[in-house]
Amino acid sequence: MRRLVGLVTVLFLLAMSVPAMASIYDISVTGSGDQVKYRYWGYFGSGTWWEANANPNIVYHSYEPGNGNSADTALSFDLTSLTVSAEDILSASLNFNILSVWTDGRDDIGNINGIGTVYASGGTGWKSFDITTSLIDNLNAAGTTANYYFSYTGYSGFTFGSAEGGQPAYLSITTASNTPVPLPAAAWIFGSGLLGLFQIRRKLSR
Structure with missing residues (x-):
């Protein structure tokens, strides 16, 4: 009995102090980090302007004789909470919700700087791109923000959810954690109770 009580106590305390294997951080883009860049050009001149808090975000390129228009979207994520x-x-992904798609017939309709390509055949809905390597490089360079630029491809385009529209793009980051989980008060009480039980049984057996 003594050995059993002692073994149960040790196993319980060890189990309660096992390090957490992983943590997941979801970091959503904010309105100020969610901006669309518009450009126009034609016979009467050209210009560029930025729109923060756009709803929805948009990436496109259109052209008519003598007139062209385009839009790209830049996302900036604050990493200070990481x-x-x-x-x-361990891994990281960039996630965003495509709301609409149009194309001139080509499948690739947009690029994300150094990350990947958006395809018309992928349709609408939530998309996920692996950014593990770029995020690690960013953190190693002491970066406090993660920036991604969506640019058009051909005469095509798509829209995707924004912070202003209630569907912000977000980073999902899985990290290893070597910090032991602290023992709650209940664990110490349980352990103390078992030790007390052992002492009582010891006295009764004399």
Whole structure:
């Protein structure tokens, strides 16, 4: 009985102090980090302007004789809430919700800088792109923001959810955690109770 009580106590305390295997951070873009860049050009001149808090975000390129228009979208994510180092990053993804798509017949309708290509055949809905390597490089360079630029491809375009529209793009980051989970008060009470039980049984057996 003594050995059993002691073994149960040790196993319980060890189980309660097992390190957490992983943590997941979801970091959504904010309105100020969610901007569309518009351009126009033609016989009467050209110009560029930015729109923050756009709803929805848009990426497109259109052209008529003597007149062209385009829009790209830039996303900036604040990483200051990420309290782990680059070495702890297991995986990371950029996620956004495509609302509409149009194309001149080509499948590739947009690029994300150094990350991947958006395809018309992928349709609408939530899309996910692996950004593990770029995020680790960013953190190693002491970056406090993660920036991604969506640019058009051909005479085509798409819209996707924005912070202003209630469907912000977000980063999902899985990290390793070597910090032991602290023992709650209940665990210490349980352990103390078992030790007390052992002492009582010891006295009764004399």
